[in-house]
Amino acid sequence: NKQKDIPSFELGTFYVYGNRYKNTSTLGGKINQELKKIPASIDIVTDKEIQKQGATSLSEALQYETGVLGNMMNSDPLQNKPMIRGFDLGNKGILLEGIKDFTNVDDVIRPDVYGLEKVEVLKGPASTFIGSGSPGGVINMKLKSPKKENFSEVETKIGSKHEKTFRFDTNEYNENKDMAIRIVGSISKKDLFIDNSTLQRTYISPSVFKQLNDKTDLTIKTFYQRDLVDGSLAPAMIQEKYSPAYGIYPDNAFVGILGWDKVKQKQWGLNFELNHKVNENISFHQKGLIKKLTQMSHQTTGVFNPVQNKMFRFGAMIDTEAVTYALDQYIKLHKENGENKRDTIIGIDGRYENDINFQYNRNLLPWDKDEIKDYLSGKKLRIDPEDIVPMDTISYWNHEYGLYASHNEKRGKWNYSAGIRRASYVVHAERDDIERDKYWATTGQAGIVYELTDELLPYVHWNNSFEPVHAFGKDKKLLKPKTGRQFEVGLRYEPKNKPVKASIALFDLREQNVPVANQTDPKPENWYSESIGEVRSRGFDVKLKKEFENDLSVRALYTYNDTKIIKSFRANQEGKSFIYAPKHMLNICIEKIIKKYADGDITARLGMRYIGKRANDSLNRRYIPGVTLYDAQVSYTRGNGIVRLNVNNLFNKKYNLSRSMQWGLPVSYPGAERSVFLSYTHKW
16 A cells, blocks of 8 residues: 555644625625725624524614614514614615615515524715715615525424414525525514504515526515504503603503504515626626505504593504615626735616505594593493595605716725715605705715734725705705715724634714704794704724633623714704713623533523613703613524524513603603513424
8 A cells, every 4th residue: 555655744733714604795885895804884693693682673683783773662663763873774774685675654664584684784874885875874684595505494483472473494406506496484473562452474585596607697586574463553652750641541552443453564575686797807787676565554543631631532544655666787897916906896776766645534532531441441332433534645756866986906905995976866745845856966985994914904984975854944945965974993803713803993973964943933834944953973882702612702892972963053952962872882792502412502692781871852951861681592402403592681671762752742662671482493
């Protein structure tokens, strides 16, 4: 045997490196890039992390990310009120597959989080790549994609509020290695905050990947979601102790009509992505979106009048139809020379949206104060009239087009990034006196990442934004758009052969042309707004992740955010903090493998979330106290099965997210109470 003559020797330590999918994103400039090479703050929450958290909504999926507040309306599944670095994103800041869908529809139930492959968060202005939007940043929801492997899973789940859920996810990859099909689905039902109210959901998302030839591939993703609310969809609201309505009726009382109060929402969407490689240096990329939404809403609102000692009830009826189309395509020019490489993209995108609301009112009978409890308990019955009064028909449409160019280049240890966009935005409304207004805006971004060592990567970044406003000046014309800009510097520590990662980002974010209302005239018809406002958000984010040898991992994140109103029509507002923007946020997550088996393990996880105190009004006269919350999770994995027990708000801490006035009465929006979920997942 000739091998016996070969001398033996020991190899030295060597490492194999690869780019994880979770560590890449397209939010930094259309093309997929490593996060550490992007000169901006981007966080990613994967589908595995969503499952570990037991998240059932977009806000819950983001509750352990730096500088992000998920939803200031808490339990309302229609309202999405995320904030990043103190700025409300609105609907313009929530993307699906990198594209804005509905920006004018206030009440949109987002896709089921089980259907998401990951959620990406970009902090800071993003108009250079997505068009008009908040300077705070964007949140991108990426649907589950077909994979080049065969797998399936089913999951059953029960929990608080009588929740019952069944989910499935199956993927098939053909023998020719040129086609993959994936189908994701979910059926669920749970109780809502208001008595006699439930939410039923059906979700299905088929998708397909096809390698058309050696140069071209196509991915098509679709989804259909049906949400049925039987009863009231009102969010959790608590009457303040000094409210005239306090104690007169329970906060979760159903004051509507059984069988009449309903919300039926249906939405379907289709996304596609086409990639074509012309040659080694040139490629063409295109993606598009079609999405449609219909909603029928019958909702009763009860308002107590302390003067007349009556609860007046109103039946609001709204039928909504909305549709949006979007298309984005670019040419990519790629060149490589050893370690140096560069990518230049030139593209054009456009989107169109049309939303129509048909509004009616049903006149309902009032309840006397002494009779309210009898009506709620069913001791007294009163048949409400069925008189329907037509109200408004509201039609909005807008379209936005952009011509953009971006360049990314690696030259030695320097990684350069720059982009520019020229965009037009047109809006029309049959109400609000908006006939047809058009805006032009030029935005840009520039940044540098320097590989100081293999482990240390400092970076600097500048970018800006614009956002049209629906506010009128003294001449009764729409005011010019708000503009934003951010400077950010940071340092990343990402050693390749050590189980630790850390980063720090310092930012200065400002927004100008903020509309400020001038209501000094005693006649309301003479009130107007002026674009004189300016606000500032300044602070830093710190992230640390460490894995220890004893199967213990720790993840800690801290945000310091100092917000301030710089200019306002009201001098007493200047120098004050933003509403609901905490100065301090701290998240810590500890995960420990308690016991290992040949085919699984037992893992425990404990999370802590601290949200600092925050102003409740623009003059900072009232504050919402800070709160510390704890979450826990235990998983038992053996073979193909996983059992998970999730407990959110472990100690059932009572706290408020925000406060406001509803129909002249002070109310607070409480945070989520303790919730417990038990799930079983089987994979094969």
